[in-house]
Structures are given as structure tokens and as C-alpha cells.
Amino acid sequence: xxxxxxxxxxxxxxxxxxxxxxxxxxxxxxxxxxxxxxxxxxxxxxxxxxxxxxxxxxxxxxxxxxxxxxxxxxxxxxxxxxxxxxxxxxxxxxxxxxxxxxxxxxxxxxx
Amino acid sequence: xxxxxxxxxxxxxxxxxxxxxxxxxxxxxxxxxxxxxxxxxxxxxxxxxxxxxxxxxxxxxxxxxxxxxxxxxxxxxxxxxxxxxxxxxxxxxxxxxxxxxxxxxxxx
Numbered sequence: 001x002x003x004x005x006x007x008x009x010x011x012x013x014x015x016x017x018x019x020x021x022x023x024x025x026x027x028x029x030x031x032x033x034x035x036x037x038x039x040x041x042x043x044x045x046x047x048x049x050x051x052x053x054x055x056x057x058x059x060x061x062x063x064x065x066x067x068x069x070x071x072x073x074x075x076x077x078x079x080x081x082x083x084x085x086x087x088x089x090x091x092x093x094x095x096x097x098x099x100x101x102x103x104x105x106x107x108x109x110x111x
Numbered sequence: 112x113x114x115x116x117x118x119x120x121x122x123x124x125x126x127x128x129x130x131x132x133x134x135x136x137x138x139x140x141x142x143x144x145x146x147x148x149x150x151x152x153x154x155x156x157x158x159x160x161x162x163x164x165x166x167x168x169x170x171x172x173x174x175x176x177x178x179x180x181x182x183x184x185x186x187x188x189x190x191x192x193x194x195x196x197x198x199x200x201x202x203x204x205x206x207x208x209x210x211x212x213x214x215x216x217x218x219x
Contacts, residue, residue, distance in 0.1 A: 032205055042195055042211055042212045042214070043209060043210075043211050043212070044197065044199075044209040046206060046207070046208075049205055049206060051205060057205075059206075088152060090154065092154075094205075097159065098142055098159065098201075099144060099156050099159040100144060100156060100199075100207060101156055102146075102153070102154035102155075102156075104152070104153060105152045105153070105154075107152075
């Protein structure tokens, strides 16, 4: 069966520090991969999606970037964090049946 | 882009009650999913239902694509049903647009 993991689960970072969140999918090949952010107020905002290795589409211009170095690995990065980057970050994958499945999420607090 | 509206925004129930959550969307879609986010943040896929009706235990969902709405039914609610229910729609192969969710609280 397919599983998705993301880490770290929580982190507190100072303003101006770098960020790296990692997401890995197991049990499937060539998944579509997604990064979402959920700020206070519940809505999920799609940040990046990828349909293949090295293929990244950005939905919202911002201080973040994404990379897909391997088929089942998706990384969210920032060179210098801002206070406004705080939030709950979720990685997700979908396959041929288009249903999306989410990781456990990463709580980021920028101080 | 597609607009997604969910109602009600908040709902409080007693254990054992039934409820109906609604999702309206502004354009034709070929992808519609319902999710449940538990109090710990985990998002669980409940249904992939771009049209028709599906049932899974106490939960069922109906999408009327021609009228641009979907309904999620919860019967005999339990405290573990508490959390936020999201509707998400898409018209391309890759992207979903999420509604703001319905916060459900089930009291014992």
C-alpha cells in the first residue's frame, strides 16, 4: 500500500534562517506531488505541484521554492524565512485515480 | 479560478444526530473530493466523487455536477467525527481548489 511521510513534524526557526521540509511517498511510482500551506482560518493554499522529476509549477509567488530530485521525493525550501511563512505545511500525492492523500503535516513557527 | 463555498461554516451536534454539509462550486469540474481534518491536523480523504453517490459506513456523499453542488451526509454522528470537513474541486488533472471548510463539533 502507498504511504506518505513528511518531516520534521514541528520546527521553530528564526527570521532569516533557511528552511527545508521533506516529503517522501512509498508504494507508487510517478505520483503527482503537492505542497500546501494552511494558515489560521482553515483554508488550504496550493503552493507547488509536480508531475515529474524536475518539473515544478508554482501557484503563488513567495519566499519559498520546491524541488523534486527523485520520483517520490518532494522538498520545500526557503533561503531566508519571513514571519509570514509561519503555518502548517502539508505534502500530498495523487496517482492515476486522482484522489489526493496527505502527509502528517509540518508545523512551522518563524520567530 | 473556480470558487468553492461550503456551508455551514460551523456546526455543533449532539452525539447520534445526523447532519448534511454542502459544497457549491462556480464552474464545471471533473474532480471533487471530500476530506476530514482531525484535531491533530491529519487530512483524510473521504470520497472522490465528481458525480453520483457513494457511501462508506455512516458517511455518504452526492454530487450533482450539472447543478454545481455536492453534499456530505453524516449519520449517527460520533465524537470522533469532530474536525473540519473540506470540499475540494478541480477542472484540470493536477490541481484542487479547497473550500474554507465546515468545522464540526460533536458533543457527547
